[in-house]
Amino acid sequence: MASHMPANYAEDRLHRYLAHWTRDSSNVSKLDVAAITWASEEERRERQRKYCQVGSDYYDLVTPLYEQGWGQQFHYTPITPGLSIRESMTAYEKTFAGLARLEKDMRILDLGCGIGGPARTIASTIGCKIVGITNNAWHVERGTVLTREAGLDSLVTLLQGDFLKLPFPDESFDAAYSVESLCYAPNPADVYREIKRVLKPGSPFTFHDFAMTENFDEGIPDHQDMAFRSSPAPWFFGPAGDIWWAWKMPGWPDFWKVFKMWDPFRGCAHVIYRLMILLGMCPPEVSTLMDTMWYCTKSVAIGGRMGIFTPMYVFVCRKPGAGEE
Missing domain, CATH: 3.40.50.150 (Vaccinia Virus protein VP39)
Incomplete structure (x- = not known):
């Protein structure tokens, strides 16, 4: 069976994608919240013009992570009682x-x-x-x-x-x-x-x-x-890291998947990645990637919880x- 990780999965994928979301493309080791949240009309138009490249760079980066952490189906779903x-x-x-x-x-x-x-x-x-x-x-x-x-x-x-x-x-x-x-x-x-x-x-x-x-x-x-x-679990309990719902499912089929979204786990993971970066075991961009994905999943869960x-x-x-x- 072919690996879910491409043979050339490396730092260049991080640079290519994260460069779309910063005002300083020479430094993508820190999440540029201003460029993401308060983008100018000119910046938005430029991203729209490059929509194919932005989308492809994103999925080059996250597809292996999605498959590893979520599965082969990249979408949200209503939860069916009794099913994972x-x-x-x-x-x-x-x-x-x-x-x-x-x-x-x-x-x-x-x-x-x-x-x-x-x-x-x-x-x-x-x-x-x-x-x-x-x-x-x-x-x-x-x-x-x-x-x-x-x-x-x-x-x-x-x-x-x-x-x-x-x-x-x-x-x-x-x-x-x-x-x-x-x-x-x-x-x-x-x-x-x-x-x-x-x-x-x-x-x-x-x-x-x-x-x-x-x-x-x-x-x-x-x-x-x-x-x-x-029903009965809300659709957003996975990205929200709500381990209470994951724990209620007999056999705990979703527990590890949801546990990785849990705030305390994310905090521990952030410390570990920072230590690995300090020791030269992984590039600084990895921390930016984790922050970006966390930002996205938490935003989805917050929007779902608010009903907006x-x-x-x-x-x-x-x-x-x-x-x-």
């Missing part, structure tokens, strides 16, 4: 396939497929053919290996490309979906135009993505926040059929 986080993700992917109107023998496009975790679940459950697209070369390489090992290479194909410039002919897919990926587009409307182009008339498109919740109206049936399905953010906003759409507006 991983089992809940698989169960949710099957539910999502139903919401997305995905059926056997369809040719389906997965936008922002990562290493193909959801695509493998859906394809093996339904018997459909899925083409996943990602802008990251390592996603394709690693995901193709995992797909072959799962015996699903006849159903799932992963390709490198830009979802703003899809490399497919018009009306070539029966359905399309995305899971926590369109939020990275500089202008989602551009992605929607491309999706409409490659879908056959009348075909469904469904996305599950990050969203703020101020305008969510529970009375509108077309709007679905799947976070409300999480959801990573599971689901919208089911359909390309107009022939003769429809």
